Amino acid sequence: MDKETLVSYIPLYRDALLLTLKIGWQGILFSFVIGLIGAAITHFKVKVLKTIVGIYIELFRNTPLLVQLFFIYFALPKVGVKITAEACGVLGLGLLGGAYMIETFRSGLESIPIIQTESSYSLGMSKLQTFWYIILPQAVSISVPGLLANVIFLLKETSVFSTISLMDLMFTAKDLIGMYAKTIECLFLLVVFYLIMLLPVSIIGALIERRLRYAGFGD
Amino acid sequence: MRKNIINKITGLTLILALAVVGLAGCGSTDKAAEQGSGEATSAESSSQGFRTLDEIKKSGTINIGVFSDKSPFGYVDENGEYAGYDVYLAERLGKDLGVEINYVSTEAANRIEYLQTGKVDIILANFTVTEERAQEVDFALPYMNVALGVVSPKDEVVKSLDDIGEDDQVIVISGTTAETYLTKNYPDIKLQKYDAYAEAKSAFENGNGVAWANDNTEVIAFAIENEGYEVGIPSLGDQDTIAPAVTKGNETLLNWINDELKTLGKEQFFHADYEKTLLDTYGADYEETLVVEQQ
Structure with a gap:
């Protein structure tokens, strides 16, 4: 491997990393919001909306992100909806992630025994109070490992952004290989930069997981 | 509990270090293999x-x-x-x-x-x-002969690369001579890169860039096949061959x-x-x- 090449490519990879993170965190935040709202809808079994959420989940969990991005970026402009590549990335990631987040939150919500809801009601708490103060904190705590897995999954999914001209890490590597054919250097930096992005997420995630493990007893 | 976390972090760092060393190792073996194949004759063709x-x-x-x-x-x-x-x-x-x-x-x-x-x-x-x-x-x-060319919509034809504004984007395909040429000679022009022809075409048709730079054969064909486009710059850079x-x-x-x-x-x-x-x-x-x- 050529050290000079490696060093000269680092700024490009850094830019790509920043772009990936920028789109990544916005998309993930978006998916969290969708996840919470969607999970609440399924939990409360809101009529009509419940069906819509069900369709949404199946639609986005059973199509690849690549297809979703293609649709948003290339098909929607034909009917007059035009958004920038970055917004498209955020939207795609958020919608895909949202479907997964709903399911993760839902599994957390469903794991709380029904007896807790019944006890809360018998103590005179309202439906919303029960959800907000009793069920949700425990459900979130239980969902944390699943949510973290989703976050890492979504950050890795950014590697298909090349199709919509976003210079993410993967595309930067491919592009440099295409131009200068320094394959080993480019792929080496690619692995390193993905690790730089994802290892801290794993580590911080593990810390959060411990901090939030208050739902179970005797742990 | 804190000890656990420290252990975990050390563990992960070690894994990262190992990965780096491992990859570096791969790099040097590849180089060795390359040198080897350069010296070897056709007797050992499978390693070439x-x-x-x-x-x-x-x-x-x-x-x-x-x-x-x-x-x-x-x-x-x-x-x-x-x-x-x-x-x-x-x-x-x-x-x-x-x-x-x-x-x-x-x-x-x-x-x-x-x-x-x-x-x-x-x-x-x-x-x-x-x-x-x-x-x-x-x-x-x-x-075959080839040069670079730039196609743009008829209502706003790009006749010279100097016409391209600061915020305008030019569509190119990753790994083509157009990309290398523009990167080298016009570093200030913002490039919107795609990794396949089909996607670059769709994006250009959707108006995502002010112009599309590619082999002139390709942009001429595009302007002939699609109405409303004109090749404003039919020949750019050196005449090359394919x-x-x-x-x-x-x-x-x-x-x-x-x-x-x-x-x-x-x-x-x-x-x-x-x-x-x-x-x-x-x-x-x-x-x-x-x-x-x-x-």
């Missing part, structure tokens, strides 16, 4: 990363890398068959070698990779000869292709190729400019 002429003949199939989305040079027609100017040549090479052809669809950016890893024996994907590429692969004699490429060091195959191209030149093969595949798109005007025959 390419197949010699005899091995291809023996196996009965040749792998040829072509475009599947670059009409009219390399594309898949309505019957699902590969067709185009490059494919016409590929068919002839296969016939004269007496082997079956296995077409491998490539994208601009992975043409060099496909040769270096031995996934294909020949690249016939409108591959422009450049100095940088010649260091990585071996080019045979050329069979040639078949083989893996670096694959002399037997390279020599055979060169001899074959000379034979084909005698029968004016590429004029026939042009008339068969490109005439509909370009008309007769471009025949002498585009076609190269070896004498």
Whole structure:
């Protein structure tokens, strides 16, 4: 491997990393919001909306992100909806992630025994109070490992952004290989930069997981 | 509990360190292998990363890398068959070698990779000869001329690259000579990069960029086939040539292709190729400019 090449490519990879993170965190935040709202809808079994959420989940969990991005970026402009590549990335990631987040939150919500809801009601708490103060904190705590897995999954999914001209890490590597054919250097930096992005997420995630493990007893 | 976390962090750091060392190791072994194959003769062909002429003949199939989305040079027609100017040549090479052809669809950016890893024996994907590429692969004699061109919508034709505003984006395809040329000579122009022809085309049609820079053959074809576009800059940069490429060091195959191209030149093969595949798109005007025959 050529050290000079490696060093000269680092700024490009850094830019790509920043772009990936920028789109990544916005998309993930978006998916969290969708996840919470969607999970609440399924939990409360809101009529009509419940069906819509069900369709949404199946639609986005059973199509690849690549297809979703293609649709948003290339098909929607034909009917007059035009958004920038970055917004498209955020939207795609958020919608895909949202479907997964709903399911993760839902599994957390469903794991709380029904007896807790019944006890809360018998103590005179309202439906919303029960959800907000009793069920949700425990459900979130239980969902944390699943949510973290989703976050890492979504950050890795950014590697298909090349199709919509976003210079993410993967595309930067491919592009440099295409131009200068320094394959080993480019792929080496690619692995390193993905690790730089994802290892801290794993580590911080593990810390959060411990901090939030208050739902179970005797742990 | 805190100890656990510290343990975990140390563990992860170790894994990272190992990964780095491991990868660095891979790098140096590869280099060693390269040097080895450079010295070795054809006796140990399997370690060279390419197949010699005899091995291809023996196996009965040749792998040829072509475009599947670059009409009219390399594309898949309505019957699902590969067709185009490059494919016409590929068919002839296969016939004269007496082997079956296995077409491998490539994208601009992975043409060099496909040769270096031995996934294909020949690249016939409108591959422009450049100095940088010649260091990585071996080019045979050329069979076509090419320059760069820029196409833009008719209502706002880009006549010169100096017209391009600060915030305007020019569409290019990753791994093409247009990308390298603009990166080198016009570093201030913002490039919007795509990794396949089909996507760049869709994006350009959707108005995502003010212009599209590519081989002039390609942009001329686009302007002819799609209404409302004009090639504002028909020729940009140096006049280049397009040639078949083989893996670096694959002399037997390279020599055979060169001899074959000379034979084909005698029968004016590429004029026939042009008339068969490109005439509909370009008309007769471009025949002498585009076609190269070896004498």
